[in-house]
Amino acid sequence: MQADQALVLDQVTKRYGDFTAVDALSFAVRTGEVFGFLGGNGAGKTTSLRMVLDIIRPTAGNISVLGRAPGRENAPFLGFLPEERGLYRTMSAIDTIVYFGRLKGMSAGDARTEGLALLDRFGLSANAKSTMDKLSKGMAQKVQLATAVVNSPRLLILDEPFSGLDPVNQGLLEDEIRNASATGATVVFSTHVMQHAERLCDRLLLLARGRKKFEGNLDEARALLPARLNVTARQQLDGLPGVADCSGGPDTGDGWRDYAVTLEPGATAGGLLEYCTTNGIALRRFEERRASLHDVFLHMVGSGEPAQ
Incomplete structure (x- = not known):
């Protein structure tokens, strides 16, 4: 010791x-x-x-x-x-x-x-x-x-x-x-x-x-969980480098749509932001969602172990 x-x-x-x-x-x-x-x-x-x-x-x-x-x-x-x-x-x-x-x-x-x-x-x-x-x-x-x-x-x-x-x-x-x-x-x-x-x-x-x-x-x-983002953009973000999953809400009527984005392991929010900027993808909001310890717990041990 x-x-x-x-x-x-x-x-x-x-x-x-x-x-x-x-x-x-x-x-x-x-x-x-x-x-x-x-x-x-x-x-x-x-x-x-x-x-x-x-x-x-x-x-x-x-x-x-x-x-x-x-x-x-x-x-x-x-x-x-x-x-x-x-x-x-x-x-x-x-x-x-x-x-x-x-x-x-x-x-x-x-x-x-x-x-x-x-x-x-x-x-x-x-x-x-x-x-x-x-x-x-x-x-x-x-x-x-x-x-x-x-x-x-x-x-x-x-x-x-x-x-x-x-x-x-x-x-x-x-x-x-x-x-x-x-x-x-x-x-x-x-x-x-x-x-x-x-x-x-x-x-x-x-x-x-x-x-x-x-x-x-x-x-x-x-850091055990993939990065997650809240993004408001004018175009679908599926298929962009580093994006593992992207689900979008309804069109607000002016062409903007809110997306919940999950990045691939090892991908970073900064990397995605740089790609969007250099490729002319219009963004109105780009926020990283910090995982809670509850999220980590469920990721590590599954939903079979109760936690609050």
């Missing part, structure tokens, strides 16, 4: 009988980056993260967490927000945060001080002594988030963290991910909601049926 790598999986496989949940998965997360672990339901995301946390053991392969093997000794340096939320219902909000801080090696005083600061930041100062069963779902989710970050973890792992959150709390969570990264933490989060990954990730991995389909940054992911 290199010094700038916070997490490494090397040919990690997890089997349950004849079923392979994770299949020879290898990737590395650099120190300080926000890394998106993306895939549809059942892709193997949660299984992979549980192996990182030593909740389950891999069938084969190696895992390095902050330069160590997975294990309890990593607890002081990790933060974890599970997909399935659950806290002790009769424990107060602040006592819950202190309890988790203590599990991570913090002193009771330090955990309480940091816990109160987190509750204040999350708008829950007045609810510090309220028991969990008296809090709304959104409030309880904020407390659970506080338990994950109370120890200022070096590696913060969030499993489907946006699941069930309303838009306000989704925004708060995005802010906390950015804050953790800005203060030096490495953040790994799994999701099947591509918009969050587009806004937050330095790099990402696409997982389907336990296998890695892609690892890289957003621009590299978008």
Whole structure:
């Protein structure tokens, strides 16, 4: 493991009988980056993260967490927000945060001080002594988030963290991910909601049926799809060099028509524009459409894997 790598999986496989949940998965997360672990339901995301946390053991392969093997000794340096939320219902909000801080090696005083600061930041100062069963779902989710970050973890792992959150709390969570990264933490989060990954990730991995389909940054992911253009022209663009597909709308009555153009692999928007200019093809609009991460996901894994 290199010094700038916070997490490494090397040919990690997890089997349950004849079923392979994770299949020879290898990737590395650099120190300080926000890394998106993306895939549809059942892709193997949660299984992979549980192996990182030593909740389950891999069938084969190696895992390095902050330069160590997975294990309890990593607890002081990790933060974890599970997909399935659950806290002790009769424990107060602040006592819950202190309890988790203590599990991570913090002193009771330090955990309480940091816990109160987190509750204040999350708008829950007045609810510090309220028991969990008296809090709304959104409030309880904020407390659970506080338990994950109370120890200022070096590696913060969030499993489907946006699941069930309303838009306000989704925004708060995005802010906390950015804050953790800005203060030096490495953040790994799994999701099947591509918009969050587009806004937050330095790099990402696409997982389907336990296998890695892609690892890289957003621009590299978008480059996997052929370029697409919105063009308004006076003539049909089918058959032009580099054009793979062209569908046009109705004539506007003045000879102009809108076209949706897909380029061939390797062809560029600049190349097509230059051809049109030098060959006298009249254009009124020429816009490149940036592929979304959702488009990339469907291209890489097909429509059989759900994503939003």
